[in-house]
Amino acid sequence: MIIVIRPHTPPEQVEEVIREVAQLGYTPNPIRGDFQTVVAAIGDETTHASLESLTALPQVERVLRVQKRYKLASRESRPEGTIVHAGGVEIGGRDFVVMAGPCSVESEEQLMATARAVKAAGAVILRGGAYKPRTSPYEFQGLGPEGLRLLADARRETGLGIVTEVLSERDVEFVAGTADILQIGARNAQNFQLLVACARSGKPVLLKRGMSMRIEEWLLAAEYLLAHGNPNVILCERGIRTFENYTRNTLDLAAVAIAKQETHLPVVVDPSQGCGRADLVKVLCRGAIAVGADGLIVEVHPNPAEALSDGQQQLDPPAFAALVADLEPYLQAGGRSLARQR
């Protein structure tokens, strides 16, 4: 770390900083410039205490971190990349994985119709929320266990893998009994207790980026999963919150490229949440492929206008089939092909 001392600080106060740096386990290395002094603190920033607390001293202007804060998630720790095996497919390899299904599981009829349609169109994993995090307590909260039962039925009939969100530590084991991939939603991306519980379940985890999470924080949330023993982590970019209001979120496609570069983990994109508008989903899927995503997770509903949640961003089955067909040339351009079920 670099500790920047304020200009005109008397030498004895610089010495105080140097002593504190040593006290906190780093080797201090002062560099005296014409205007101000900086102290370079040599040591492993992840294992020692953070020196940011030193800004509590009046003579310290700022503390700058040098080292990356994630280790297990970093590309360096596994240069060849991670392939997650889930639901009969490989995520993070050469093949491009399409996950699709309704925002919420609403009924047997709705789920089965969607499952058959997305399978026919080329999806290999079925998404569907049984437990729904909703902004208002008066909105549909999901079917819960009944929703999971319907997802298991859909897998039995179609062979699709299942990805579904878990909201509560208490439900992790139960949801893991059905899901092939546990989804951690944007609102829970820094619910560290839930992260640890999901890590321990042994199931692959799809970790959405939080609404106001910097990339570094997102990768540190993945680090929680890895550090608690679960190597099967899939990152999911789903848009960040900005001032723009033509879209629900601002899909940050540069973050996909950065996550691929900084980590060894597969990265997928959720274009439905990413813009909150059905009419933009197709072009954002193309964009996701172009920046190097490993897959997509797309919301599909037999009748979006009557969906119990987020109808405005769900595609109907014909639009979804057209979307998947449309992706082919972009996949080819990137030297990839659609993952098929085995």
Place this chain on the structure above:
Amino acid sequence: MIIVIRPHTPPEQVEEVIREVAQLGYTPNPIRGDFQTVVAAIGDETTHASLESLTALPQVERVLRVQKRYKLASRESRPEGTIVHAGGVEIGGRDFVVMAGPCSVESEEQLMATARAVKAAGAVILRGGAYKPRTSPYEFQGLGPEGLRLLADARRETGLGIVTEVLSERDVEFVAGTADILQIGARNAQNFQLLVACARSGKPVLLKRGMSMRIEEWLLAAEYLLAHGNPNVILCERGIRTFENYTRNTLDLAAVAIAKQETHLPVVVDPSQGCGRADLVKVLCRGAIAVGADGLIVEVHPNPAEALSDGQQQLDPPAFAALVADLEPYLQAGGRSLARQR
């Protein structure tokens, strides 16, 4: 709700929208302008399904909500305001409540020294984290149950009430065994399962605003607590995430005034998280009083430069004592006085 139909939509497609509105339980009321038609949908927007899904129809340009989404939290539902009784003090009444203590409980010595100092300076509630949500898995995660035990000791000795964060649904009952007020942190402000569990504990809850939460969403999180049977909710503004980087967060003091106007709940301000810099805490406390806050929650540590978390924003005891003394004239200006322990 107002459904805006695209210009040049043929009449039969307008009729389709009108039928859907009726189907979803609202009374449709079309208004035909020169350029475009809007359909006003009359009904209770909190109990009916949302019409936002109608934007899935190609002829629908936008859907605009009319009604407020919170009911129990709204000022209308309790115009006289709510006073929360906790830790021997009234929060939300005429008296202004100062809560203070370390970011994390680190040791008996650290906690007791802080507790005595903040009591002497005028605080009536002791804050201190036993369970800490940390961005990195390698950072200090709190003392856990031992931290709670130390907090209980501090209450026994000083008589201060205790506010402490709960991170996990599983811990709610256990933490509620010690805490006078359960704190829900910014990262968990939309962890709805934790909200429901805290509501059911029967303990007063201090609900921080999430980092990227709109005021409406914050009040809807409070609505979760109220709707699940807990009337003792204290709102806490702690800064939102913006592009500014001279401060850790941007403290939104207008939000305090809005929350006081829109709801009947007490509102306190956390200036320490709100700016992330010890040198600004005092003026932000003044600002909080000026905009009508009911109290403060301030981080204090015997030796901030060696704190195990967030030292840069913690005050030492003399600075805290000076801060409280400084507030007196601002409290008088607003016709309030410092809450004292009874």
Place this chain on the structure above:
Amino acid sequence: MIIVIRPHTPPEQVEEVIREVAQLGYTPNPIRGDFQTVVAAIGDETTHASLESLTALPQVERVLRVQKRYKLASRESRPEGTIVHAGGVEIGGRDFVVMAGPCSVESEEQLMATARAVKAAGAVILRGGAYKPRTSPYEFQGLGPEGLRLLADARRETGLGIVTEVLSERDVEFVAGTADILQIGARNAQNFQLLVACARSGKPVLLKRGMSMRIEEWLLAAEYLLAHGNPNVILCERGIRTFENYTRNTLDLAAVAIAKQETHLPVVVDPSQGCGRADLVKVLCRGAIAVGADGLIVEVHPNPAEALSDGQQQLDPPAFAALVADLEPYLQAGGRSLARQR
């Protein structure tokens, strides 16, 4: 517009609103719901005064706009789309236009080397700043008139068209004497006097999106250009300011798709400003093509590490040549091909 009246407003205060609506030139149309009344105001929202001022009345809760605020820029006003002819190429047609060159014009040698290299790689328009808007007054401010002279020389030698930024109304005519396309930068995107002056120059204008501009505001800035008689407007997405700090800006590729849908204007992408990092430029160019952009504007410098401005985001000539070669399959996927000089 829709005027939302507060719940429990007495009838005579509703009447006051209705009278004001009529007074301001709209036909009022009150709709009385169970909870509250709304007044739909029928009329042309662009020619009448805005009704937003009515929220000054205490009984008015909110005013919601219904109509789009841009007319000439809207896709409806020219469904077939606009093709801008500039520098010997068509922008907005089937061909995809690559513009490239240094951030700043620094010297004859630097500019000529870059011009030759970008032409050889496939660019058809040369970019280069002669006047530079710099955050600090102590940074390099551009060569000014001498920079323009060098750009004219480069065009003479290479045949490339020239796009260059104009910072000052006073310079518009002078810069237009050299430029084939006038660039309005992000910091001046709501400098309406500059917009009007550029509109009057008769030259095609490349309008960058401001750092914190909503899409609606960007299109309204374009409306200024169109309304002042200049039909040759090219929109340029260059990233918006968010809390993320791994990138300099957050490139909003959804905005490209929206701008193509909402307007008839060509849209290009600046990936260099869009992320501020040379290592991401290539994938963002792919992404831009995938979402339907009509072209790119890319920063290239013979020796980025010694550039006088923004070296961190400039590519060297070999990297740029590799980038253009890489785009081919993505262009094919979208049914487009690289624009060539005629």
Place this chain on the structure above:
Amino acid sequence: MIIVIRPHTPPEQVEEVIREVAQLGYTPNPIRGDFQTVVAAIGDETTHASLESLTALPQVERVLRVQKRYKLASRESRPEGTIVHAGGVEIGGRDFVVMAGPCSVESEEQLMATARAVKAAGAVILRGGAYKPRTSPYEFQGLGPEGLRLLADARRETGLGIVTEVLSERDVEFVAGTADILQIGARNAQNFQLLVACARSGKPVLLKRGMSMRIEEWLLAAEYLLAHGNPNVILCERGIRTFENYTRNTLDLAAVAIAKQETHLPVVVDPSQGCGRADLVKVLCRGAIAVGADGLIVEVHPNPAEALSDGQQQLDPPAFAALVADLEPYLQAGGRSLARQR
């Protein structure tokens, strides 16, 4: 500056960085840690070229600035603080200055009524826009020269000083012929040509913070004014753009305290733009005093509901008079009193 080299970089590539640092005029000082090497570059960061371009080298991970970028604006350069004399009052001294008036000058009657009312209530400077920057070209653009004439008349009658916005370099001299203080609006805060022209006018300048300007950038814009010879700069915080939509902008009161600490310049607050809602203006004025502002600029209109611009945030004269009366105890709390005309 600190240049962070990537881990595992071979020594000869570290040497390349060291050579470049020297080449660019700094003294390189390499510090070799266990994980990675950093090079501290000693020199004056404002006069040398920026080293940020070095991130163009593949072995450079990041470049961290150490020194502050503003010099003339820094508190250090004038520890006693600057008092700006304008319109017969001192801004930045012990007295607190209230500026008020309509958003736009609309007519003689409207302006004179407002001027008399704000004077009676305690304002000493009259604000009023003759040239209005409007998002849409179809909105009222101000009366122009006629508006200035009316402002001059109002000064003649009331003795109030005049602050009014200048939008165009071409108008600076003309506007300076009437104004006591030139206002540079948020949209032009990085229109550096306008800044330079205003600096040269010799008139005091009120510089609003741009909508997405970091504090550092705001102070660098002030540095432009100072570096071009104008010492009479007043900073004005007016809210920043965030995701929140209950308010038009998020008023950043911490920024006021920081600007007072970092610079020697007076700082005033615009609560009207800062929230965009008349009902919050009063409490935000209190907040502004509490955090140490030197004055206010408040929008007042005889009939806000029929204002030609921004009626929703303008106070009527009785509300403004009540507001000024309300401020007294907060001013006393801070040891200040209302500036009176001399």
